[in-house]
Structure formats: structure tokens, C-alpha cells
Amino acid sequence: MTAVRAVRAASRTGRTLLALWLVLPLVPLLLWAFADRWTFPAVLPQEWGTRGAEEALAAGAGGAFLTSTLLGAVVALLATPLGAMAGRALASRQVPAGTAVLAVLLSPLALPPFAVALGLDVLLLRLGVPAVGGVVVLLVVAALPYTTLTMRAAYAAHDRGFEDEARVLGATRWQTVRSVQLPLVAPALAGAAFLAFLVGWSDYIVTVLVGGGRLTTLPLLVASAASATGSDAQVAILSLTSILPPVALLLVVGSLGRRRR
Amino acid sequence: MTSTRRRPGPRGRAVLLVLPALVPVVAVVGAALTSAALLSLGLAPLVGEPRLSLDAYRDAAGDLGTGIGLSLGIAAAATFVATVVGLCLALAATAAVRRSRLLGALAALTIPIPHLVGAAAMGLLLADAGFLARLLGVDPSSWPPLVGGPLWAAVVAEYAWKESAFVALVVAGVLSSRAASYGETAALLGAGRWARLRHVTLPLAAPALGGAAAVSFVYTLGSYEVAALLGRAHPEPLPVLAYRLFTSIDLAARPQAAAVALTTAGLALVVVLLSLRALRRLAAER
Numbered sequence: 001m002t003a004v005r006a007v008r009a010a011s012r013t014g015r016t017l018l019a020l021w022l023v024l025p026l027v028p029l030l031l032w033a034f035a036d037r038w039t040f041p042a043v044l045p046q047e048w049g050t051r052g053a054e055e056a057l058a059a060g061a062g063g064a065f066l067t068s069t070l071l072g073a074v075v076a077l078l079a080t081p082l083g084a085m086a087g088r089a090l091a092s093r094q095v096p097a098g099t100a101v102l103a104v105l106l107s108p109l110a111l112p113p114f115a116v117a118l119g120l121d122v123l124l125l126r127l128g129v130p131a132v133g134g135v136v137v138l139l140v141v142a143a144l145p146y147t148t149l150t151m152r153a154a155y156a157a158h159d160r161g162f163e164d165e166a167r168v169l170g171a172t173r174w175q176t177v178r179s180v181q182l183p184l185v186a187p188a189l190a191g192a193a194f195l196a197f198l199v200g201w202s203d204y205i206v207t208v209l210v211g212g213g214r215l216t217t218l219p220l221l222v223a224s225a226a227s228a229t230g231s232d233a234q235v236a237i238l239s240l241t242s243i244l245p246p247v248a249l250l251l252v253v254g255s256l257g258r259r260r261r
Numbered sequence: 262m263t264s265t266r267r268r269p270g271p272r273g274r275a276v277l278l279v280l281p282a283l284v285p286v287v288a289v290v291g292a293a294l295t296s297a298a299l300l301s302l303g304l305a306p307l308v309g310e311p312r313l314s315l316d317a318y319r320d321a322a323g324d325l326g327t328g329i330g331l332s333l334g335i336a337a338a339a340t341f342v343a344t345v346v347g348l349c350l351a352l353a354a355t356a357a358v359r360r361s362r363l364l365g366a367l368a369a370l371t372i373p374i375p376h377l378v379g380a381a382a383m384g385l386l387l388a389d390a391g392f393l394a395r396l397l398g399v400d401p402s403s404w405p406p407l408v409g410g411p412l413w414a415a416v417v418a419e420y421a422w423k424e425s426a427f428v429a430l431v432v433a434g435v436l437s438s439r440a441a442s443y444g445e446t447a448a449l450l451g452a453g454r455w456a457r458l459r460h461v462t463l464p465l466a467a468p469a470l471g472g473a474a475a476v477s478f479v480y481t482l483g484s485y486e487v488a489a490l491l492g493r494a495h496p497e498p499l500p501v502l503a504y505r506l507f508t509s510i511d512l513a514a515r516p517q518a519a520a521v522a523l524t525t526a527g528l529a530l531v532v533v534l535l536s537l538r539a540l541r542r543l544a545a546e547r
Contacts, residue, residue: 141289
């Protein structure tokens with residue numbers, strides 16, 4: 001009996017520690033975000049307020065939020081259909097040298113993003129490609145492994161019989177894609193788009209190296225505030241602003257996937 | 262003439278579908294690596310005549326050596342912690358009795374947090390007047406130098422934290438779909454808690470665990486911002502070294518930056534190939 005109780009107590013302690021491990025780093029973010037004054041050694045802020053938010057807005061958080069959203073959306077809009085088409089082709093096992101093609105499509109996962117950005121930066125400058133275009137192309141390539149893998153898995157589990165039936169019943173190729181195929185893989189498409197959005201939303205190094213100061217995204221503001229001293233409240237509010245939209249999207253995508261199943 | 266009017270067959274259609282993704286990847290990766298290689302070998306100088314030389318590698322050799330050791334060390338430490346904690350999270354989130362939905366949800370919500378934000382959070386948590394020092398009531402003068410210290414503790418902690426959630430999600434995905442039935446069978450046959458863990462759950466989780474660990478390792482090896490924010494000025498991990506050389510006002514440092522970038526890419530490739538071989542051997546053992 002005591003052994004069972006000891007195991008149960010150990011398991012409860014273990015779970016508490018695991019939850020603490022996941023949550024603890026976010027606690028100071030939440031507290032600092034609304035702290036006007038929080039001097040050492042106080043465990044909680046002495047004065048609550050919106051100083052951090054005001055500083056963040058003054059530093060250009062509004063524009064950066066829009067830029068980051070737009071960058072994430074453009075990357076998702078380009079990488080999702082490309083990944084879906086590649087995933088469909090690879091799942092059909094009709095691509096010559098399919099394994100090699102998949103390896104090439106996944107290669108951006110293995111290559112350090114700074115190395116690719118650094119190598120391409122010189123070339124883009126010589127070719128006269130606009131900085132923003134360079135950032136988008138690099139991030140789309142970085143997002144393609146995620147969208148391709150997600151959609152390849154979705155199409156591998158997808159039953160093509162429905163499409164054949166639609167074709168037999170007289171639907172055109174495009175009608176079949178639009179009204180049969182896409183609705184069936186919609187949850188996977190949402191998941192792939194979410195991952196591609198994250199690549200654009202979270203990027204720092206590609207925007208810095210290739211963007212050449214043209215793009216001021218939220219990560220750039222977080223980095224510049226975090227490397228300065230005495231702006232902890234601003235760091236915290238900028239960080240929270242960077243966390244909330246993707247977390248909200250994750251909840252939406254998650255509930256979408258559940259409802260479809 | 263008729264051949265151009267004919268609709269492509271299934272193979273042709275598959276090729277047409279894969280090309281729009283394949284072309285940009287090949288162009289970007291190929292152009293980036295070629296351009297970096299030419300720059301590092303002195304064949305594409307920003308000023309002066311192109312001349313094949315290994316000067317960039319020779320000049321950067323000292324920093325490159327310490328950088329390789331440091332980057333591998335940080336990646337190994339972070340991956341080790343992430344793998345152990347991630348496995349525990351996955352086990353708790355998929356356990357047959359008292360399954361923890363909370364831990365699974367918390368791990369999933371950690372995934373979309375950008376690493377840079379994780380680094381900012383770790384700074385606020387682990388700095389000498391940070392939240393943890395306040396919680397424990399330790400004076401800044403006697404707080405260990407976790408941020409910017411010689412052991413890179415805050416950097417390792419950030420990667421371990423974020424990647425543990427990733428490992429947990431990957432492993433939990435495998436365990437939730439397959440472990441329950443095997444575990445039940447083993448329990449019916451009289452296997453105890455530890456026997457089930459050792460002979461059923463861990464072997465089932467091993468390939469996913471190994472794959473996730475390899476992805477974490479390669480990611481950590483090539484990631485810039487966390488080490489730049491929470492690390493110290495010297496010595497530098499490879500991405501930080503390359504960034505400093507590349508953005509230096511001294512144009513002669515550019516080829517060295519390319520040399521560091523190519524070395525990091527080569528290192529990542531070796532790690533990927535080694536882990537693929539290890540995973541294949543693991544699969545063959547069954």
C-alpha cells in the first residue's frame with residue numbers, strides 16, 4: 001500500500017515540476033508587462049501600470065506588429081500552396097527519384113538559416129533584388145519543408161476514391177480539386193499555413209541580414225529592447241505581443257482540426 | 262506537334278506539381294552555398310582580383326576551432342536536457358492512468374513562442390536581479406552568472422525549454438497512437454510498471470525520440486539570436502562569430518564570415534547524415 005502511495009506522490013511531484021518547467025519562464029514576462037516599478041528584491045511589482053506598453057508603442061510596436069503579421073501572412077500564402085502541390089505529388093509516388101526530391105525539399109531544415117542568408121545576401125545585392133523580396137523568398141524556402149511534410153502526410157492518408165467518383169459523375173478536374181479534394185485536406189492546409197506563418201512571424205536573423213533595415217518586425221524590436229538595459233517592462237510587453245497572435249491562431253487551427261474529424 | 266497538345270501523364274503531372282516548390286529551394290540553397298563558397302575561397306572578392314586561396318579559413322582558424330567546440334557543446338547540453346524532459350512530458354501526457362491533459366496543452370502552447378522571445382523571458386528569469394533570484398531571495402552579488410556566464414547556462418536553458426516541448430509533442434504523437442494497446446497486452450501478460458516502460462513504451466518511442474533530438478541538435482547548432490542575447494562576448498558560438506565577421510566594417514572579414522557559415526553548414530550536414538544512419542540502424546534492429 002505504502003509503495004503505491006509513494007509512486008503516486010512521486011508522480012504528482014514529477015508532474016508539478018514538469019508544469020513548472022514549462023510555465024516558469026513566462027511568469028516574469030506576465031508580471032513585467034504590467035509593472036511600472038519593480039525593484040530588487042521585491043517578488044511582485046511595487047507599482048502596476050502601462051509604462052511598458054507606452055514605451056513599446058513609442059518604439060514603433062504598432063507598425064512592427066503589422067509588418068510581422070503581413071510577413072507571416074505572405075510567407076504562409078506562398079509556401080502553403082507550393083507545399084500542398086509538392087506534398088500531393090510526393091504522396092502519389094509518381095515523382096521520379098521521389099526520395100531525392102524530398103531530401104532536397106527538406107534541406108532548408110538542416111542548413112543554418114544564417115548561413116543561407118549570409119551567402120545569398122552578397123548575391124542579392126549584386127543582382128539588385130529588393131531587400132524585402134529577398135527576405136520573403138528566403139523565408140518561403142525555409143517554410144517549404146514544414147508545408148511539404150504536413151501536406152504529404154495528409155495526402156498519404158487521403159482517399160482518392162472520392163475524387164475518382166466526382167470525375168466519373170462529370171466534374172471537371174478543377175471542380176474536383178475545389179469541391180472535393182481541398183475540403184477534405186482543409187485541416188492539414190490550415191496546419192501547414194500556421195507553420196509557415198510562424199516561420200515568417202518568428203524570424204530574426206534573415207530579416208536582419210537580408211532585410212537591410214527595410215523591415216522592422218516585432219522580433220527586431222524585442223531584440224533591440226532586450227539588449228538595452230532598464231527596459232524590462234517594454235521587453236515583456238513586446239514579447240507578449242509576439243506570443244499572443246500565434247497562440248490564438250494555434251487554438252483556432254486546433255479547434256478547426258477537431259471539428260472536421 | 263501532337264505531343265505538345267497531349268495532356269501530361271501521371272508522372273508528368275507529378276513533376277509539374279513538385280517543380281514550383283523544388284525550383285526556389287534549389288535556386289536559393291544552391292546559390293547561397295555557391296556564393297558563400299566562392300566568397301570564402303577568395304574567388305568573389307568585394308574589392309580586388311579574384312584569387313583562389315584558403316586565407317579566409319586560415320585567418321579564422323583559431324576562432325573557428327573554439328566556435329565549433331562551443332556550438333557543439335551548447336547543442337549537446339540543450340538537446341540532452343530537452344530529450345530527457347521532453348520524454349517525461351510525453352509519458353505524462355499519454356499515460357494510461359491519470360493522463361495529464363494540462364501538460365500536453367502547455368507543451369503545445371510553448372511551440373509557437375519565438376526563440377527570441379524565449380531568450381528575452383529567460384533573461385528576465387535568470388539574470389542576477391531576475392525573477393528566480395527574487396523568488397529564492399538570493400542577493401545579486403552571490404547569484405551565479407547564468408546570463409553571460411562561462412557555462413552558457415541561460416542559453417542552454419532556453420533551447421532546452423523550447424525544444425523539450427517539441428520533443429514532447431513528437432513523442433506523444435507516436436505514443437498516443439500506438440502505445441496504449443501494446444501496453445494493455447503487456448499488462449495482461451503480467452508485466453509491471455517498469456517492465457512496460459522498458460520493454461514496450463521506450464522501444465516504441467525511441468525512433469521518434471531520436472529524430473526529434475537530431476532536429477533539436479541541428480536547429481540549436483545553427484541558431485543565432487539566443488546565444489547573441491544571453492551569451493557572452495567571448496568566445497563566440499559559430500553563428501555569432503559569423504554574424505560579427507559579416508557585419509564588421511572591415512570588408513576583409515567577409516570571406517572569413519562565409520568560411521564560418523560554410524563550416525557550420527558542413528557540420529550540420531554531418532550531424533544529419535550521422536543521425537539518419539543511427540535511426541536506420543535503430544529501425545533495422547527490430
